[in-house]
Amino acid sequence: MDLNTVTEVLDPRQAPPWRPGDAWLAGGTYLFSEPQPHLRRLVDLGRFGWPPVRRLADGSVELSATCTITELSRFAARDGRTGLIEQCCRAFLASFKIWNLATVGGNLCNALPAGPMISLAAALEGTVRLTTRDGGARRLPVTAFVTGAGRTVLAPGELLRSVTLPAAALARRTAFRQASLHGLGRSGVLLIGTLGPEGFTLTVTASTVRPFRFGFPAPPDERELREALLGGISPQDWFDDLHGLPQWRRHLSFRFAEEIRRELGAAW
Secondary structure, X not given: OOOOOOOEEEOOOOOOOOOXXXXXXXXXXXXXXXXXXXXXXXXXXXXXXXXXEEEOOOOOEEEEOXXXXXXXXXXXXXXXXXXXXHHHHHOXXXXXXXXXXXXXXXXXXXXOOOOHHHHHHHHOOXXXXXXXXXXXXEEEEHHHHEEEOOEEOOOOOOEEEEEEEOHHHHOOEEEEEEEOOOOXXXXXXXXXXXXXXXXXXXXXXXXXXXXXXXXXXOOOOHHHXXXXXXXXXXXXXXXXXXXXXXXXXXHHHHHHHXXXXXXXXXXX
16 A cells, blocks of 8 residues: 655664654565555664574574565475464465565564464564664563554554574463464464473463463462463453354463463473
């Protein structure tokens, strides 16, 4: 879709101060998908030339905000991590054209409950690095970055620079469950379990307005897991839109949680 109110596309290395009507441009798959009459200028993050994926000295992995889904999938294949990362990439159910443009950062910043990069980063204890308008930086967990459906903690002009996935989380055994109302539909429920020396975690996304992550020192029994979900997710937290009623999302979330508990518990 043409954005006929946009008058300038700026280089972020030379851009003037941020003002109302500005927007960061990464892949643009959301920006150009619907009218944006409030926008006047786009600041093109691609001109920074950030490497899409970096392996850090401690074994953790840093994904730049401009890393595309294609680049992430190729990294997973080269690195031998074709499990959870590839499953989350495939949860987009998008064409190769979207894969080649959509970015990790854009998926996080849009904060759609069905965003699979939110699911991946939350399940693997991801931490976002934000750059403030004055050039400062702050870090916080992905589970704290996304605060609701379409809502994040980003202040006007603040930029999501990267997401870091710790080495210990990347080494954990994982289990993945996803469901949609239609064969090629948006995720209505997406749960990820992980298991490692530190214990068992379960992350609930897509069915809820924001990611919920539950941790246990060892795989819980059925009652413990159910009580954790009942106590941690309020009735208002189950998402409601045309891709699934809250009752359906809740039902499948509890069902998938028990399947994951059994699958990973058997490996403990």
